[in-house]
Amino acid sequence: MPRGMFLRSSPSASNIADPDGQLRLDRYHALHSIPHAKPTPLEDFVRYGQWFQQQAVPDVDRRTVSRLVANARGFHVRLQDGEEFHARRVVVATGISPFARRPPQFAGLPAPLVSHSFDHADLRRFAGQRVAVVGGGQSALESAALLHEGGAEVEVIARAPGTYFIPDWPQTPLVRAARRLLSPIVRPPFDIMGPRFVSWLIAWPRLFRRSPRALQDFLTARAVRPAGASWLTPRLASVPITAGRTIAAAIPTGSQLRLRLSDGTERLVDHLLLATGYRVDATRYAFLAPTLLQALRTRDGYPELDVGFESSVPGLHFLGTPAARSFGPLCRFVVGTRYMARALTRYVTHLDGNGRARHG
Numbered sequence: 001m002p003r004g005m006f007l008r009s010s011p012s013a014s015n016i017a018d019p020d021g022q023l024r025l026d027r028y029h030a031l032h033s034i035p036h037a038k039p040t041p042l043e044d045f046v047r048y049g050q051w052f053q054q055q056a057v058p059d060v061d062r063r064t065v066s067r068l069v070a071n072a073r074g075f076h077v078r079l080q081d082g083e084e085f086h087a088r089r090v091v092v093a094t095g096i097s098p099f100a101r102r103p104p105q106f107a108g109l110p111a112p113l114v115s116h117s118f119d120h121a122d123l124r125r126f127a128g129q130r131v132a133v134v135g136g137g138q139s140a141l142e143s144a145a146l147l148h149e150g151g152a153e154v155e156v157i158a159r160a161p162g163t164y165f166i167p168d169w170p171q172t173p174l175v176r177a178a179r180r181l182l183s184p185i186v187r188p189p190f191d192i193m194g195p196r197f198v199s200w201l202i203a204w205p206r207l208f209r210r211s212p213r214a215l216q217d218f219l220t221a222r223a224v225r226p227a228g229a230s231w232l233t234p235r236l237a238s239v240p241i242t243a244g245r246t247i248a249a250a251i252p253t254g255s256q257l258r259l260r261l262s263d264g265t266e267r268l269v270d271h272l273l274l275a276t277g278y279r280v281d282a283t284r285y286a287f288l289a290p291t292l293l294q295a296l297r298t299r300d301g302y303p304e305l306d307v308g309f310e311s312s313v314p315g316l317h318f319l320g321t322p323a324a325r326s327f328g329p330l331c332r333f334v335v336g337t338r339y340m341a342r343a344l345t346r347y348v349t350h351l352d353g354n355g356r357a358r359h360g
Contacts, residue, residue, distance in 0.1 A: 003122045004146050006039035008138045008229045009333065014040055016052050017338035023052050039231060069289040074315050089348065091309075093319040098284040101276045106250060109272075113257045114250070117143055117275040127151035129270035132259060134247065136160045137226035140275030145235040147273075154239055155267065157259075158226070161244040165228045198222045205339055208328035216328070223329035226277075247272075280322050292316075299325060308347025309340065317344060 007014055015024045028048045029036060037044065053060065064080040074088040100118040117139045123146045133144045136158035147154040156163075202208055202219050211219075228236075242261070249260040250272060259267040281301035283293060297304040297312035302325035309317045309327070319340050323331040330336040 001042050002117075002120045002143065002146060003042070003124075004149075005042045005142055006229075006231075007042065007045055008039070009335070011036070011038055011040050013333070013335045014045060016049065016334060017341050018052070018056055023055055028052075039229065065287045067289055068287050068292060070292045070295065070313055070316070089315045089317065091317045091319060091344065092285070092322070094285075096278045096280075096321050098286070099278040099280050099321070101279040102274055103276060105247070106272070106274065109250060109257070110252060112255075112271075113252060114272045114274065117273060118278075120273075123147050123152075124150045126271060129153070130268070131155075131271045131273055132157055132267055132269045133273045133275055134158075135226065135275035135277070136163055136228075136243070137275065137277065138228050138232075139277070140226075141228035141232050141236060143273060143275055144239050144241075145232060148239050149235070156236075156239060156241040157245055157247060157261070158241065158243045159246050160226060163228065163241055163243060165230050165233055202328045202330050205327035205330055205336075205343070208330075209326055220324070220329050224332065278321070280325075282322065302326070307343075309344055310347070319344065 011025055015026075025040070025045075025048050026036075028034070028051055032051075034044065063083075065077060066080045067076075067078040068090060069076045069078075073086055075086070075090050076084065077087050077090070078084045097118065100116045102116055106114050117135075123143060126147055127150050130153045131147050133140050133147070133154060133156045135141075136156070140156060140158070141163070144154050144156045198219055202223055208216060208219070246262045247259050248262050251258045251260070253268070255270070257269050257272055259269060259272065261267070279301065282288070282296060282298050282303050283301075285293075288296070292313060295313050296316070303311045303318050303322055305311055305318060305323055305326035309319055309323050311318060319331070321332050323340070327340075331340060
């Protein structure tokens with residue numbers, strides 16, 4: 001996320017889970033005398049995450065795993081500096097960085113002309129340039145706002161016929177009372193994952209996993225559809241948004257890029273920013289050995305997971321977005337850490353001595 005961005009999720013939905021609930025975002029704010037802010041600034045959330053790590057797991061080994069191979073005893077792990085060791089279990093929780101989606105029609109174009117939104121920590125470098133942003137989700141819309149505010153001439157090009165903004169749920173006394181009443185039933189705040197009834201349904205990953213695939217696909221499509229936060233609307237008032245169009249061709253022309261849209265119109269831009277999201281593909285885990293990948297059952301790139309987020313390779317677990325196809329969109333959000341951490345811990349600690357019992 002580039003400098004200056006905000007979290008789309010509300011502060012109440014941005015707590016990293018800990019067993020006793022003592023490391024919440026609001027407690028971090030109180031301890032450090034940080035004023036409550038909605039939406040939450042990226043820099044604030046990053047500092048909160050660093051504080052959480054220091055409190056919960058201060059001894060973190062930051063070396064990179066270069067190879068993971070399954071064997072009869074579990075796994076052989078090799079680190080980038082050459083150290084090797086054995087692990088009975090491995091939990092892969094490496095985020096979405098390997099999965100940035102770049103549509104094939106833009107493959108091979110020069111990096112100075114085309115990039116993915118994931119590539120940038122600061123969009124102010126595009127000041128004075130003409131930039132086209134592809135996408136209609138939060139990343140695309142907030143990137144366009146930052147580009148515009150940073151002095152770029154920007155246009156958003158979206159495939160969807162219109163731009164959708166998540167309405168802000170009014171905080172009336174009745175709504176606050178409903179939240180308190182429903183809190184034992186609805187674990188995450190029910191206004192962050194699409195329509196409220198969708199948020200209710202996907203709040204139960206075990207139920208999601210047992211639901212018919214058609215219902216799972218419907219809920220996922222509604223929960224992760226391209227959408228922007230309502231607070232972005234005034235910041236985009238001066239940004240042209242061309243909806244219902246795709247880029248049919250992108251042709252380098254000197255130091256610029258000529259775009260031909262599906263309606264036949266053309267644009268000449270200095271840069272094309274792909275805010276085209278992420279697509280899970282387990283083969284992109286560079287540290288997984290080919291033999292392990294062959295044994296890993298996947299569907300549409302996602303590892304197929306059982307109870308405890310365990311894959312078809314015994315002892316190998318996946319958390320976060322890669323778990324979303326099996327356990328639902330809740331796994332894509334910070335608010336899902338509460339369920340994932342508890343379910344994984346419960347499963348591992350209840351295994352029998354032979355590692356065969358399956359609980360949870």
